[in-house]
Amino acid sequence: MKSELGVDPHRKHVSLIWRNALFNISLCVCVFSLQIGLMTVTLFPIRLFIAAFMMLLAWPFAFIGSVGRSETAVEPQCLWRKLVDVVLRTIMRVMWFAGGFHWISIKGRQALPAEAPILTLGPHSSYFDAIPVTMTMASIVMKAESKDIPVWGTLIKYIRPVFVSRSDQDSRRKTVEEIKRRARSGGDWPQIMIFPEGTCTNRTCLITFKPGAFIPAVPVQPVVIRYPNKLDTITWTWQGPGARVFSVLFSFSQYLPIYSPSEEEKKNPALFAHNVRRLMAKALQVPVTDYSYEDCQLAMAEGQIRLPVDTCLLEFAKLVRSLGLKRVNSEKLLQDYGKRARKLQGQRLSLEDFSQFLELPVSDELRHMFALFDEQNEDHSMDVREFVIAFSVVCRPAKTLDTIRLAFQMFEAEEDGAITENELMCILRTALGVGELKVSRLFRAIDEEDSGKISFESFREFVDQHPDFAEQYLYSDNAGFGSSSPSHAANGFCADFSPSEQKKLD
Secondary structure (H helix, E strand, O other): OOOOOOOOHHHHHHHHHHHHHHOEOOOOOHHHHHHHHHHHHHHHHHHHHHHHHHHHHHHHHHHHHHOOOOOOOOOOOOHHHHHHHHHHHHHHHHHHHHOOEEEEEEEOOOOOOOOOOEEEEEOOOOHHHHHHHHHHOOEOEEEHHHHHOOOHHHHHHHOOOEEEOOOOOOHHHHHHHHHHHHHOOOOOOOOEEEOOOOOOOOOOOEOOOOHHHOOOOOOEEEEEEEOOOOOOOOOOOEOOOOHHHOOOEEEEEEEOOOEOOOHHHHHOHHHHHHHHHHHHHHHHOOOEOOOOHHHHHHHHOOOOOOOOOOOOHHHHHHHHHHOOOOOOOHHHHHHHHHHHHHHHOOOEEOHHHHHHHHOOOOOHHHHHHHHHHOOOOOOOOEEHHHHHHHHHHHHOOOOHHHHHHHHHHHHOOOOOOEEOHHHHHHHHHHHHOOOOOOOHHHHHHHOOOOOOOEEHHHHHHHHHHOOOHHHHHHHOOOOOOOOOOOOOOOOOOOOOOOHHHHHHHO
16 A cells, blocks of 8 residues: 555545645736725725625514524414515525625525425535525524624524534533434424534535434435635635625525435444435535544644644544544543553553553454554554554644643653653654654753753743744754655554664664
8 A cells, every 4th residue: 555665645645635625725916906905995895884784684583583482392483474584585685695696596406394304515615605594594503602692693593593502511412412303303393404514625525524414313405505606715715815805706506305314324324424425525526535624623733733734643533533532531531541551661562452452342443543553563563652642632633732741651761750862752753643753953952951861841841932842943854844745654654653663773
């Protein structure tokens, strides 16, 4: 699968797709930029005023339509409520027209709530994706805090969303239960629109769907969204001038046939999501990628150390999800792994030992994960401390110092609580998911007394004094760091993670 040089052509291709899914860059000529500037000070204020007026006009109707509603039951749609619904849809259409969407095309038939209680929309790329919501008045999943926003909160409550509370630790479970309750009501509740990608991309591919929409195991209707405009200024990933302020825009939504899950898919929401995604990708004529919202968080996390574009940790993160290791109580699990790994004191584990450490049966996914850390020695073994470091990065990508603290606890010597240069190299290389990393200059800068060892306290003090230490001492010292063609190990993860193996090479 890998060449002798350790470059994985498939990973390089996937990485390019992943980067393109996050960013959308376009160059505009000077004339076009001047046009944008002119229209920003002329047409944009008019459009903004009309859109804001329509929002305010919709508020009293939404308030009247919400009077007397129960949060746990749905009442029959009487004539006056149907009239309010028509008025609100008309107001919303005028608002989108003022925003530049002069043409909104819909293809296919929207299923009835009894036929498909859940609508799965994709790709998700912009706040303009709310157009299908305002055109159908379907329910969505929203943050509970949204209902307290003046004007907007009243409009939101009208469509009877499923609220998610950030302050409630059990909110995720309650949300899934509420979606299941509504989806299995036999069509009594309005349909629920869900964007299963869970984040915005630029529509060049479909990333992994989150399973929430598929856990109820009911028929769903896929809906694909297109913006067939000559210049793409719709997506959140757009990095060009704000042409959307004056452009005449097009929106196209297509309702695909209802997808009824098989018995196997009802038992396996991930398989259900995978098959629906494949159907939507075919309709959109775009590829799919196995990367997900969590990978986006990992790749874009702003910790003390920035992950390179082609970090091997993205592959590791997929295996973590496949094995079900990333749970709600990941912090507690991390501490347990760290304590057990420290007791092993660098003892190398076989595949069977690794299986017992994780308390998981040997499977293809576990073999693949083991191979990521197996440096292809004769004994085919791994240092489980490397797994714990990588797992920590995946579980808390923005908390770099917490990961390094845990790593120090596993590697430090009992007599002085310090680590060597090779051990620091092992820690940082594993945390970054790269094949080669020079840390000599960084280590010497921290080890001012030239003792050959550093403690976590000295490392943290150095980081506090040099917040951009990674730019100064890591990225600048490692040629090609973060490029699209890193030096991967033959094992597919990172070469020679263990300091003991580095000593053998030296």
